[in-house]
Every structure is written in C-alpha cells, then in structure tokens.
Amino acid sequence: MKTSVEMLENTDLYQFTDEGNSCQILDPATPRHWYNYLWNEDRYCAQISQTGHGRSYFLSEKADMCMINQNDARYVYLRDDESGSCWNIGKGPLNAEVENYSCTHNISYSEIRSEKDEIEGSWRIFVPQKGLYEMWTVTLCNKGEQERNLSMFSAVSFSLEGFSYPRYYEMYRCMNTGFQSELNGIYCDSAHPFAPHEYYHGFLASTEPVYAYDGDLTKFCGSLSTLTMPDASACALFQRPDVVVQGRDCTNSEAALFILGGVLQHKIQLQPGEKKEIHVLFGISQSCEKAIEVVEQYGSNPEKVQQEFEKAAAYNYEKISSLSIKTPDEKINHIMNNWVKKQADFCIVGKKGVRDNLQIAVGLLNYRQEKAEEEIIECLRHQFRDGHAVLTWYPYDDTRYSDQPFWIIWAVCELIKETGNLALLEKKTAWQDGGEATVLEHVKAAVDRLIADKGENGLVKIFFADWNDALNVTDDEEAESVMLSHQFCLALRELKNLMEYAGDHTYAQFLEEEYKKMKCSINQAAWNGNWYARALSRKGDIGTKDSKGSKIYLNAQTWAVLADVADDEKLPELLRSVDEMERDFGFPLNDPPYQIYDAHVGRMSGMLPGLFENGGVYCHATGFKILMDCKVGRASKALQTLKKIMPDSEKNPSSRSGAEPYVFTNCYSTHPGYYGKSYQSWTTGTSVWCLMGIYEGIMGVKRDYEGLKIVPCFPAEWENAEMTRHFRGADYHIVIQNPQHVENGKGSLFVDGKPCLESVLPDFRDGKMHEVEVKISQQ
Structure with a gap:
C-alpha cells in the first residue's frame, strides 16, 4: 500500500489569485467535487x-x-x-x-x-x-x-x-x-x-x-x-x-x-x-x-x-474584513484572511446545533461580533429549564448529550469579554420547554446541571455521549466523561472571573470551590500515570494503559491543559504522551484504533480502524491541541500542528486527501485503504479552532473583560507578523517583531508609539485605528 508522501505526484490543480480571495481550479477532474x-x-x-x-x-x-x-x-x-x-x-x-x-x-x-x-x-x-x-x-x-x-x-x-x-x-x-x-x-x-x-x-x-x-x-x-x-x-x-x-x-x-x-x-x-x-x-x-x-x-x-x-x-x-493577518507563510495568509472566516460563517448556515453553533459563534466573535451574539442567544433558546439542551434543532434531536451546558457557559463568558456589556446577562431569553429567563439564569442552570450530573467519582456523567458523538458508553448509565469534567473546570474558572467582574463575589467563591473539588476528583480518579483516562466506568475505564483496544485519547489531554487541571508534575508526562501520538498530517483522536467492535465504547469502535473517530486524525480535535501548545508556550509546536491540518498540507496534499485546498476538513483517515483521505469539509468546527489557534493563540490577541489582551506565543521561525482586529468600537493594527527569532519570548508593548506596561490595551472605543507594536525578546 503506497502511503508515503514521497510516492505522491505533484499536480497543478489550482492556484490562489486575487490576493488569496479566489482559488482558481485548473482541471475539472479534481479528486472529488471541490465546492464553493x-x-x-x-x-x-x-x-x-x-x-x-x-x-x-x-x-x-x-x-x-x-x-x-x-x-x-x-x-x-x-x-x-x-x-x-x-x-x-x-x-x-x-x-x-x-x-x-x-x-x-x-x-x-x-x-x-x-x-x-x-x-x-x-x-x-x-x-x-x-x-x-x-x-x-x-x-x-x-x-x-x-x-x-x-x-x-x-x-x-x-x-x-x-x-x-x-x-x-x-x-x-x-x-x-x-x-x-x-x-x-x-x-x-x-x-x-x-x-x-x-x-x-x-x-x-x-x-x-x-x-x-x-x-x-x-x-x-x-x-x-x-x-x-x-x-x-x-x-x-x-x-x-x-x-x-x-x-x-x-x-x-x-x-x-x-x-x-x-x-x-x-x-x-x-x-x-x-x-x-x-x-x-x-x-x-x-x-x-x-x-x-x-x-x-x-x-x-x-x-x-x-x-x-x-x-x-x-x-x-x-462582513469579514475587520480581521486580517499577514505572516511569513503565504498559505496561512491565503487561508486565514478570508477563507477560514467564510467557512466559519457557512457553518452557521449549514449547522443548527447548540454545541456546534456555540463553538462557531465564539470564533465569529473575532470578526462578526453582532452575528456571534445573535447566534449565542439563539442557542440559549434551545436549552431546557433543567440546564441541558438539544443536540440540534435542525433536524430536531434532543438525545441526552452531556456537554451542551459547558458550551453555554463558555460562550456566554466569551461574549461578555468581547462586548464588555454586563447588561447582556439580564437579557431575557426563552427556554426550549417554555417560559423565559435571563442569560445569567441560563448559565446558572447549565452549572447546576453539570453539578447534578456528577457520578460516583465526582466527575460529570457522559450519558449518550459528550463532544465525541461516537463514544457511547451505553452499557453503563453511571459512566463519567473525563473530557467534559476538564471542560467543566474551565467553565467554572471562566464564570468565576466573570462573576468577580460583575461584582457577585459570593457566587464567584461558590464556583471556585466547585472548581477545586472537580479538579481534585479528576486527578484522583482519572490520572493514568502518563495521561488522563477518557471515561470512567464500573465496566472498565476507557483510554487507559489497561483499556481494551484504544489506550489514549487526545481530547482528555488537551483539555486537561486548557483547564489547568494538570499540575507541574503531570504536565511533562502528558505532553510527552501527546507528542507520541503525532502522525504525518495531525493527531489521531485515539490511539491505537479499535480493531473490533466493543459495545462498551459504542459507535466509534464499529468503524474501520483509522476512519473518523476510530483513530482518524480528527482535525477539530487537533485544533484543540494547537491552543494547548500555545498555553504551555510551545509556539513552534503550535505552528507545526496547524500546518499539518491546513488544506493541501505538505504531508497530505489535496491530490491525495481529496479535500478542497482552501477550506479545512473534519478528519483525515489513517486506515491503509483510505490513507490520508478526507471525508467532509466546510461544515466542521475545525475552521474556528484553527482561526482561534492563529489569531488568539500564536498571535496572542485575546478578548478580556478589561479590554483586548496581547500575549503572543510566537514561533522562532517567524521574524514578524501583523494583523488587524476590531474590538469594542475601535480598530487595532498589531505588528509583532521577533528579530532574534525567539521561541515564545517576552513581548514589550507599545500603543500609538507609547509604552504600555500592561498586556491589556486601553479600551479606546473611539472609532479610530490604533497602532500596536509588540517587540519580542528573551524572557
């Protein structure tokens, strides 16, 4: 089976034109249909x-x-x-x-x-x-x-x-x-x-x-x-x-x-x-x-x-012009300037699900703030009064997935960071099952739901599935999701910060205590010595050294870092375990793939090994990994990971993957009979996580309650890069200089020519363009 990159032929199927805003296809016989x-x-x-x-x-x-x-x-x-x-x-x-x-x-x-x-x-x-x-x-x-x-x-x-x-x-x-x-x-x-x-x-x-x-x-x-x-x-x-x-x-x-x-x-x-x-x-x-x-x-x-x-x-x-980037990598410029934003926009048209659309909406906060706010409020309308939410409202599916409440908490926190408008928390929004409540009441209902859903180990139950639709522990109603429990830790800390910003210190303290309990429970019950388990069950934990079939799951590691669950002792082992999962064109969702169907794991194990969620390189999840790398200062790793799952990547060109060379795809197969090929592009959350990976992670331009925060995780390969960003009624042109090619160095900040001692920019709200310069040096 020819799976090596060296055996691929170079084909001139396309070229970018019009400063990357157009992709010109030069042969109608593309590997599969290439859509716009x-x-x-x-x-x-x-x-x-x-x-x-x-x-x-x-x-x-x-x-x-x-x-x-x-x-x-x-x-x-x-x-x-x-x-x-x-x-x-x-x-x-x-x-x-x-x-x-x-x-x-x-x-x-x-x-x-x-x-x-x-x-x-x-x-x-x-x-x-x-x-x-x-x-x-x-x-x-x-x-x-x-x-x-x-x-x-x-x-x-x-x-x-x-x-x-x-x-x-x-x-x-x-x-x-x-x-x-x-x-x-x-x-x-x-x-x-x-x-x-x-x-x-x-x-x-x-x-x-x-x-x-x-x-x-x-x-x-x-x-x-x-x-x-x-x-x-x-x-x-x-x-x-x-x-x-x-x-x-x-x-x-x-x-x-x-x-x-x-x-x-x-x-x-x-x-x-x-x-x-x-x-x-x-x-x-x-x-x-x-x-x-x-x-x-x-x-x-x-x-x-x-x-x-x-x-x-x-x-x-x-509608997508307020956010732009210029890096030393032309392919990144072509994809990240307009195509990824168009793709994220399309996901709002093509998807109608609470989990999916909240992720897309948070990505949209970087450049279409009003549309993102509209979408977040729309998702809240499909939350039930008991705190959980539908999976999708077209087609309608209220199967009990456990993770919807997390995305609600996270998205609302990000919305308030972007707008600075605490009054949004008092906005009345309908419930899926009748009546209405404030946005904050929706968020608190989500918190209460996740707390009530704790299992015997103190982690949140997985029910039919969590983010991974295909991980179905249907033989154990008490099974707990480690990934979702990590995510809940992140949600508790984010909401705590919001409540402190809003002046509700009592509820903030409650959230802090819940965070400590959840973090402690995860580390006691789910740490496997080198990585975290993916799910806990009386009938056998999933994603451990002793598990049947697959031993390690990517998401249980990346979210442990994003949520600050992994301490200084565990972090090096966790990162080493993640790095060992790397493939030519990304990181598989789990490793090794399941070879035979396992009813304890459900649908994912029924797929051929290396396809989709069963050991395929799930690009959406690899997007989480990019931000994990940025959080721990691995700038070059973050960039390399992004480039692995970019359209028409060096190790997996479109001539093999079949995917369009201008938009992200959901996954690449590692199965020998379908090696490197893609199944679905356009409607995938990969788009926004890679958008956030470059703009918020590598460039480090992040929303915060006090204003726009600049904390680059800049790769040594790059000497400079620049971007524009609209934020709260003002525009910012941000130039990052890295003349010494320092890996994740310390940035000195200048705004309109004047030193800025804080990492948060002044919240101008004046309708003007402001020049921001970041000079990177050794720590």
Whole structure:
C-alpha cells in the first residue's frame, strides 16, 4: 500500500489569485467535487462544484428546510446546432473535452470558463445580498471566423423537500410545473398541506427570450434516462439528455407528479468576434406573481445584474474584513484572511446545533461580533429549564448529550469579554420547554446541571455521549466523561472571573470551590500515570494503559491543559504522551484504533480502524491541541500542528486527501485503504479552532473583560507578523517583531508609539485605528 508522501505526484490543480480571495481550479477532474458555498442573510444558499452542479436550498428562521433541486441538478449545456457538437462549460456531466478550463471559486461568486470549437464560454453564479434566488450569467463569444448558431440549455430539477410530514404526503404528489410567459420561465407550484412556510415554489427564468422549454424532465432527458425510485417517483439523469445530444429542441412540456424540472432553451446567433450574455434566475418564491416581480426588475434594467453582483461582493468582503493577518507563510495568509472566516460563517448556515453553533459563534466573535451574539442567544433558546439542551434543532434531536451546558457557559463568558456589556446577562431569553429567563439564569442552570450530573467519582456523567458523538458508553448509565469534567473546570474558572467582574463575589467563591473539588476528583480518579483516562466506568475505564483496544485519547489531554487541571508534575508526562501520538498530517483522536467492535465504547469502535473517530486524525480535535501548545508556550509546536491540518498540507496534499485546498476538513483517515483521505469539509468546527489557534493563540490577541489582551506565543521561525482586529468600537493594527527569532519570548508593548506596561490595551472605543507594536525578546 503506497502511503508515503514521497510516492505522491505533484499536480497543478489550482492556484490562489486575487490576493488569496479566489482559488482558481485548473482541471475539472479534481479528486472529488471541490465546492464553493454562496449565501445571503435571507438564508438562501447555493453549493457550486467545479463543474457548476450542486444543491440550492433555503432554511427559514425556524430552521425549516426547502431543498430546491433534486440530486444537485444545476446544469448548462451548449450545442452547435449545425455540427451537433455539444458540451458543458465545466465539462460535466456530458464530459465532452473542453480547452482552457478554469473554475474560480471566490469569496462572493463562482465562475467557470472554457473553450470548445472556437466558442469561449463562461458561467458565473452568485447569490444577491437580498432575495431567495441565485443569478447565473452565461457569456458566449465566437472566436472563430464563421457565423455560429448555438443552443443553450439551462436545466434544473425541482425537489422542494426538507421538512417533516405524515407518510404518503411526499412533496412530489403536490407539485406541477408550467411555463409562465410573464415570468419568461418555468414555475414549479406546490400545494403541500403540511408545508411549514410559504416559499415551497420554485422557478427558473431568464431575462432573454426563451425559444423552447421543458417542465417534464423525461421529455428532456429521455424516458430511458431515468432511475425509478420507490413509490413511482423518479429522478432524471443528466449525463446525456436526449434533447441535447440528438440535436432536438425542447418540447414545451409541462408536468405534474413525476420528475419535475425546468429547462430553458435559448437560440443564440454569434457573428465572428461577437459576445452575448444570458442571465438566468433560479430560486424559490411565495407565489408566481412574486417571482415575476423578481425577474422583471432585471429584464427592464440589464445593468442591475452587475449592480447586484458588486453589491453582494462588497457585502461579503465587508462582513469579514475587520480581521486580517499577514505572516511569513503565504498559505496561512491565503487561508486565514478570508477563507477560514467564510467557512466559519457557512457553518452557521449549514449547522443548527447548540454545541456546534456555540463553538462557531465564539470564533465569529473575532470578526462578526453582532452575528456571534445573535447566534449565542439563539442557542440559549434551545436549552431546557433543567440546564441541558438539544443536540440540534435542525433536524430536531434532543438525545441526552452531556456537554451542551459547558458550551453555554463558555460562550456566554466569551461574549461578555468581547462586548464588555454586563447588561447582556439580564437579557431575557426563552427556554426550549417554555417560559423565559435571563442569560445569567441560563448559565446558572447549565452549572447546576453539570453539578447534578456528577457520578460516583465526582466527575460529570457522559450519558449518550459528550463532544465525541461516537463514544457511547451505553452499557453503563453511571459512566463519567473525563473530557467534559476538564471542560467543566474551565467553565467554572471562566464564570468565576466573570462573576468577580460583575461584582457577585459570593457566587464567584461558590464556583471556585466547585472548581477545586472537580479538579481534585479528576486527578484522583482519572490520572493514568502518563495521561488522563477518557471515561470512567464500573465496566472498565476507557483510554487507559489497561483499556481494551484504544489506550489514549487526545481530547482528555488537551483539555486537561486548557483547564489547568494538570499540575507541574503531570504536565511533562502528558505532553510527552501527546507528542507520541503525532502522525504525518495531525493527531489521531485515539490511539491505537479499535480493531473490533466493543459495545462498551459504542459507535466509534464499529468503524474501520483509522476512519473518523476510530483513530482518524480528527482535525477539530487537533485544533484543540494547537491552543494547548500555545498555553504551555510551545509556539513552534503550535505552528507545526496547524500546518499539518491546513488544506493541501505538505504531508497530505489535496491530490491525495481529496479535500478542497482552501477550506479545512473534519478528519483525515489513517486506515491503509483510505490513507490520508478526507471525508467532509466546510461544515466542521475545525475552521474556528484553527482561526482561534492563529489569531488568539500564536498571535496572542485575546478578548478580556478589561479590554483586548496581547500575549503572543510566537514561533522562532517567524521574524514578524501583523494583523488587524476590531474590538469594542475601535480598530487595532498589531505588528509583532521577533528579530532574534525567539521561541515564545517576552513581548514589550507599545500603543500609538507609547509604552504600555500592561498586556491589556486601553479600551479606546473611539472609532479610530490604533497602532500596536509588540517587540519580542528573551524572557
């Protein structure tokens, strides 16, 4: 099995352009689909692959989904009506060869370009700042010397699914498609009796005259190009649609019940050197009349498309522009300036879970403070009065995971640090099970829940699972989580500091006593001589030298350091044990992987060894390790760890991992049959933990109750770095100088040219930019 890095071929699949804000893919045959996500604050989202296909969906304020297209069908076909030659600008799904292909995934748009038979084509997709639709602009240019007559086919499927309903009430039973002349496109109407909102109506329309259309995908793709699904519904296959490849025109079909979609055919005549643009709108609407209003505003004003494009681009840059970094490492600059912030932003769109969204929200506090506050308050609404919370509210899952209360306490503390606004603690917020309480009462309920959940060793019970969804000690209701108990220690200390800042010294003292008890219990019951156990159980502790299968778990060590549970005697042994877990491209979640299923451990042991939580390099958890390194002053270790799990890393390039080279992934496999490969990118907490690792850990720019704190853990490899940060109504340009290449040296601080004796900057709140210089020297 070829698993060594040296055996990999160097492939020129992509390049960063536009100062890192764009990733230009140079070959459509990427190891797997490389996606971009485009969305707006109205919660419309379009997923775009390097060929242009992908899903489009809308998620209402109450998290009711409308998946607009089925099987990610979004395609543009071109055909020379004289020669019969046909192709896609992005090569797929026809897979006809094209020349000079590129796909530019940008922060604000995606654009695919190619040439075929002297026709140059581009297909740009963006989501306007407002509205529940996406805009396509297809530009065609005749680079030859002869007149060309082309057909262009825009094709989508319609699904409009994504919500719960009684059996046999499938959406397709309630749908029909028809061409509406005022819309200049196909409208997919629905009348579902259980639809949770009024936007379950799709449309595909154009600003240019439509020559022909199809609302029945059987007519477009051909009756033999369908895959029959249960209950007689079907979904069309788009690899070789009959109308396109047989040189025919759309049939002007309309349909009800089966394989509904929208296909618009345009006839385009191009003189030598002539260029033409076709604008297409795809989305959902409350009614056909509302969809017509959307299309008319573009049809009567062709320049509005570009205006909306520029407005959306400006907004997408502006919302993440307050935080930036410049280091000696260009890849870090490219990923950490905008892509990681876009990825974290998307996680708020793509995830609806208390644990997940609170972590993302705390990362967002670095650059989108208002959005982060909104998200933290939203998560509190899904907490029960007894202190625990749902796992996710879309889809709804209230399985008893034990760790939700910790994330609530931690996130609220970080929010108050960021804003300095103690009044937020008195803000009234609903409970999941009715009624409302102040934010502080929500936090206290979380504390009470974790205290009440203590087991016989004094640690917090794990219940179905904690942070690790796949660690399910279901054969022992009294099993205790060491990781969560570490986290509770951190929460108790953080909340103690907040209460002291707020003047509640009585409650602060109570929290301090609880911290001491929990820390003592952990060290008495969970220390294994060289590392901490992961879980304690009467039926056998998990993650110890004597455990069956896996012996050590990463998270039980990293959080022991983050929470100051490991004392000076234990710390060196713990760090040595963590370092021994290191792999080419990160740190496995547990080591060694389980070789056979163990009901005592649950789901993770049922996976192949080295996959996902069973010994895979779980990048999210490696992100915790970066901050652990920074806490103990191991700056170079922190940087090396970050670079190991960066997209397209030196030891695990995207040509092997398969993951996009511009966003973080959730994990890499250590299984020989899937070695180095990634499963899922974009929707992973890895993004914010790596963001915090670089900005808060290595650069050391941290929020605190008194103001912005500067305590770098700067690597010896770097001579300098700089960043900008918005904080409480002021902006800071922070330059760190390390001329002697000192590892985690002492920083002398200067603000606007004047020495600052404290590590906390003055809390200016004056709307101005302030210059901060940190000069690092030996301790």
